[in-house]
Amino acid sequence: MFDKVLILRRGEAATRVARTCRRLGVESIVVAPKDEQASRHIEAADRSIEVDFDEAHAIPTEQLPAILEQAGADAAHLGYQGQPEMFELASAAEKADVAVVGTDLDVLGALADQATIRAAADRAQVRTLHERQDASRPREVGVMVAADSHGATVAIVEYD
Secondary structure, eight states, X not given: OOSEEEEOOOSHHHHHHHHHHHHHTOEEEEEEOTTOOOOHHHHHSSEEEEOOOOTTSOOOGGGHHHHHHHHTOSEEEOOXXXXXXXXXXXXXXXXXXXXXXXXXXXXXXXXXXXHHHHHHHHHTTOOXXXXXXXXXXXXXXXXXXXXXXXXXXXXEEEEO
């Protein structure tokens, strides 16, 4: 079991992870922007660390080693952000010798690449929307939308 878990996201999921840590007797540490000190996830956690988020409200990967060191955490919960970001954060955490709570790094790596996901879906015979042989070359599609006098959509026409 871990002694301290750093929770790298905010919101409802972070709040639930912090509450679960408390029930298990594990210290939870959450990240928070400098201008946000009264959020539910901060209240649910044992302590918080102020972090400079980027414009997409994500933690820049290069900041993670310093944040992990400041927290003194032996595990990190990455949250549920986009797959490429999760893979980068998980890789940085593992390089800092911090366990990652959640999805295995190999799985995150596979999920970070759309071509790998499509190939896995093809092997599993999963039907995909707009199946194409070459997923790296997107198909351009024209769309025309017609609306009535009240603005409600009456027709959507898709053409190549």
